[in-house]
Amino acid sequence: MSLEGINDFPPPPLMAVNALGYDVTKDLRTADEDRVSSGSSITSSYDDVEEKGVDVVNGPPPNLPAFLTPAYNALKAMQRFLGFHKAYNIPLWIIFGGAMTAFCISRMPYYNKTFMLDHIGLQNWYWFHQQPYRFGLYFHLATALPGGVLVPLQFVPAIRYKNIMIHRIIGYYCIFMIVLACAGGFTLARRVLSGDPAGDMHTIILGATPLFELLMAWINIKRLQIDEHRKWMLRAWCTMGAIVSTRLIFQVAPKYIDKVGTYSITYSCDNVLFDAGGNSTLLGELFPACLTAPDLKTFFVAVPANSRTGGILGYVATLRLSYTLCNWLKLTENLIAAGFISVRAEVYIHLTAAESERLRIVSYHKQLERGFKHPGSAGITADRIGDAHWTPPVVGALPNRV
Incomplete structure (x- = not known):
């Protein structure tokens, strides 16, 4: 199907329903408005739709106290600036993205050798003053911290929808830096604080898990499976955020x-x-x-x-x-509470099922344009092996963003 073939489709109705019953109440822009010069893929008509039907600057609720109105207006202004279409995304982004950025910035003074030796703790001096562990520590810090600082930008809709190239550049940069950081962390695995196999294995698993999740995210985006790419990226960065909760537990x-x-x-x-x-x-x-x-x-x-x-x-x-104890407590937190690791990611993924469906429709159209064999399921999706097969949507139907 060529780009010109898009115009052969009948115009989408004002009220369309896709396979899962999402109502679409807005007009889509025409293909001529959204066509890109490269002609390699359909972009704006499916993945950068103007959200004319979503007003993120609604007036304050009638029962809101007057003294909270300025805060409400500020929240809505930030919501519009960042591109979020649900108010609950703002505190989630600030709390968890801010925790990652603040933690990385607070550790940047460790780039100074004197500062690091003065603050790294006596429990680490014996091994980290020797090679290759000293180099591994420097290498881990030099790569993990710059990558972690920029990660929250990857979850800002305004960047993804309006300048996808910036999103891609930051994404590849962060992945590259985290891969190097994990390599540096693996050199330290044998000399973690506990000095026992349980602690050593935890360090290896903590590094290998996000690498696997990043690999799955990369494979899916190369297959234009955007919905699965989003899920695996959320899982990967939440897993790496485990270091923040570990530090909190380590205080007790x-x-x-x-x-x-x-x-x-x-x-x-x-x-x-x-x-x-x-x-x-x-x-x-x-x-x-x-x-x-x-x-x-x-x-x-x-x-x-x-x-x-x-x-x-x-x-x-x-x-x-305390090292192994903290990691066990962190695992327990992951299993029973919405902590910093995968539980938080999975809860968020399930709460935003409409956004996952919207991105899957975007993936369907992109993969259909590229001629993939299973459009909508060309990436690593559960319906490829399970019994709940995904049904392609009505042409032009697209659920609202969340």
């Missing part, structure tokens, strides 16, 4: 371990000596067996996780033991 977990006071963790004598500032006399007083050890790096002692009796070593032990 060491206090719990320290209060119990009966936990302990194994240290090599060389690690104890390093944390003790190289004071071999103190090492001999605390752990006499280390003085007769044939190799300080391979001889291990149990350090109590109790700052009251163990001093600075006991405090560091509480921090190291």
Whole structure:
């Protein structure tokens, strides 16, 4: 089907209904208005429709107190500026996108070597002052933080609808930086705080999961399956946002371990000596067996996780033991609450089913224009293997954006 063939379709009625029953109450612009010079795909007539039927600057509700009217008007003005068509998207974007951006900006002083060594914590010094772990840490920070700062822009409708090229450039940049950041994180996996296999495996899974989700998003957008691309991108960035909730939990977990006071963790004598500032006399007083050890790096002692009796070593032990505990608590948060990880993404995806359907119709028309074998399901969609097969919409029918 050529671009000129679009004009052969009968004009869409003012009131059309697609396969899932979404009413369309607005006129679509003609293909001549929306045709692009490259002629490679249909753009505006399906994926950049003027939302004439959606007024995002409605007057305040009649029962709204007068003192809240300025705030309501400001919210609506921001909603129109950013391009959102549902008011609940604004606080979601500010809270979760703002948390990601604020966290990345707050960590940028770590680019300074002196600042990082002063603030990274004694529990990390022993391994991160050695190679390749020091390079892995620098590389991880240098790539993850710039990518994380720009991510919220990918979820601003005004950018996606009015300048898709900016959306694509930022998207590829963020994906490239996160892939590099995960590579740097994998070099640190063996030397996470806990020092046990559970902590090591968590670090690997935490890096591999968003890489898989980004791969699925990339495959779907290459197949013009825009609705699935949106879902996988939401999942990927929510998974990476898990680091924020982990940091919040990490503020509490060491206090719990320290209060119990009966936990302990194994240290090599060389690690104890390093944390003790190289004071071999103190090492001999605390752990006499280390003085007769044939190799300080391979001889291990149990350090109590109790700052009251163990001093600075006991405090560091509480921090190291907290790592795996925090990750388990974060997993529990993911399973039972709408936290920062996939539950939040899945809840949002299910709440915006109309937007997913709209994007699937956009995908259908784009894939039909390109001559794909299964338009509407050319990407990785559930109906390719399941029993709920998707039905193409009425020509021209397009649900409202959310």
